[in-house]
Amino acid sequence: xxxxxxxxxxxxxxxxxxxxxxxxxxxxxxxVDWLIKNFGFGNTANNIDELIILLVKKNPTEKDFGSFAFDxxxxxxxxxxxxxxxxxxxxxxIAKSFFDNGADKILINSVAYNNKEVIYEIASEYGNQAISxxxxxxxxxxxxxxxxxxxxxLEKISLQQHLENLSRLSCGEIIINSIDNDGNGSGIDLxxxxxxxxxxxxxxxIMGGAGKPEHLSxxxxxxxxxxxxxxxxxxxxxxxxxxxxxxxLKKNIPLAEF
Amino acid sequence: xxxxxxxxxxxxxGFGNIASIENALNYLKFDYNTLKISVDLSNFSxxxxxxxxxxxxxxxKLRKSGWESKIKDFVKNGGYLYGICxxxxxxxxxxxxxxxxxxxxxxxxxxxxxxKFFETNETNMPPLPHVGFNQxxxxxxxxxxxxxxxxxxxxxxxxxVAYAESLTNCAKTSYGEEFISFVxxxxxxxxxxxxxxxxxxxxxxxxxxxxxx
Numbered sequence: 001x002x003x004x005x006x007x008x009x010x011x012x013x014x015x016x017x018x019x020x021x022x023x024x025x026x027x028x029x030x031x032v033d034w035l036i037k038n039f040g041f042g043n044t045a046n047n048i049d050e051l052i053i054l055l056v057k058k059n060p061t062e063k064d065f066g067s068f069a070f071d072x073x074x075x076x077x078x079x080x081x082x083x084x085x086x087x088x089x090x091x092x093x094i095a096k097s098f099f100d101n102g103a104d105k106i107l108i109n110s111v112a113y114n115n116k117e118v119i120y121e122i123a124s125e126y127g128n129q130a131i132s133x134x135x136x137x138x139x140x141x142x143x144x145x146x147x148x149x150x151x152x153x154l155e156k157i158s159l160q161q162h163l164e165n166l167s168r169l170s171c172g173e174i175i176i177n178s179i180d181n182d183g184n185g186s187g188i189d190l191x192x193x194x195x196x197x198x199x200x201x202x203x204x205x206i207m208g209g210a211g212k213p214e215h216l217s218x219x220x221x222x223x224x225x226x227x228x229x230x231x232x233x234x235x236x237x238x239x240x241x242x243x244x245x246x247x248x249l250k251k252n253i254p255l256a257e258f
Numbered sequence: 259x260x261x262x263x264x265x266x267x268x269x270x271x272g273f274g275n276i277a278s279i280e281n282a283l284n285y286l287k288f289d290y291n292t293l294k295i296s297v298d299l300s301n302f303s304x305x306x307x308x309x310x311x312x313x314x315x316x317x318x319k320l321r322k323s324g325w326e327s328k329i330k331d332f333v334k335n336g337g338y339l340y341g342i343c344x345x346x347x348x349x350x351x352x353x354x355x356x357x358x359x360x361x362x363x364x365x366x367x368x369x370x371x372x373x374k375f376f377e378t379n380e381t382n383m384p385p386l387p388h389v390g391f392n393q394x395x396x397x398x399x400x401x402x403x404x405x406x407x408x409x410x411x412x413x414x415x416x417x418x419v420a421y422a423e424s425l426t427n428c429a430k431t432s433y434g435e436e437f438i439s440f441v442x443x444x445x446x447x448x449x450x451x452x453x454x455x456x457x458x459x460x461x462x463x464x465x466x467x468x469x470x471x
Contacts, residue, residue, distance in 0.1 A: 004390055004393075045457075046457060050390075076278075076281065082414065099275070102278055102281070104275055104310075104414065105414070125311065125315075127310055128387065128416065172389065172414075173385075173387075201386060202386070203385045203387075203389055204385075226385065256390070256393075256410035257410060258457045258458075
């Protein structure tokens, strides 16, 4: 039997509102009620494998975490699919508060570069599978650079080296996200997969640039990835995700049928 | 709002996504209590044993907090038990600590051993953890009423039941190998997958479980 692939939707959250992101610049679009009313969010979830919700704010405060938790608990009432929560996780205590708020997995990014201890601490409590790592990358003069802190801090490590380090850490899957393609809807950068030697034994997901059903299917047909993620609210919410899923199934992409 | 007959208890021993299970029960409109401290369970008809994480940590916590004997009494008195993910693995006799190689004793309702994927050391095995929806082929027993066969459920795990007594009503899934994804023996049920995370199909399975009497 073929291994099934996944289509995952990602929501960006900041200060009470969901946002569109383009090259990591945020544009406010609406709050939880808006999302539920306009997009029937509970129903939309019927067409995706998982949902990721990220608090996209540099150095979030207690207040930021609080409003995030409150709005998430509203949103997830009618959603019965796996939820990954992330953003601003610096220590196991913040991770725990995300798990307590219904996260099946938490997502880390910045902390994966410099604090292995935190990853071990979270994994010893919740297991490796509960920790996803996101890697944000951007091209500068044809060289792929990695960034942390919401795309603001350049990390002096190559993608290949970072992946090799992660393969030895107690984390689950890895998300490779393109800052250049973020929100531009022009297609997913699959070339990045050729530049790395993936023998790390962990699921790899790819994100950034999906604008239409074809983009998702093309990415999903790559043997190297387990799934594709889009945060493109307007292109895929409503009927969009259903169409994209059916399109991929027609292209013989192995996906679960709900 | 009229609540249904079952009196459900969710065992909150610090492992597993309690909020999601509560969400599902709210949606299905069943009466439930989430208990952090082990008590006599004779007032309940159905018990949910959740769990995410390691076998050893999970069973130690159940023992230390006094849940083990309460759950065993509950089963002895004819209650319906459903273990989810690690909660299903704990229903078996043995688990393994991969690092130390130590064999750990579980609740022992079912004969079998939990170990990490895979049996072989071949390099072309699929990545771990096993994450995502996968196909479950079931035996159309009462709990599966109205649910397609096969149907899709959400998995997230690196360990599975490696050897077990022959369980006629178990369901299987393949991921690099065929493994037991659901067990059923008398009033004891368990799934390696998460029904509370598996769309309407998962909710239907849970509803069927709570309706068993």
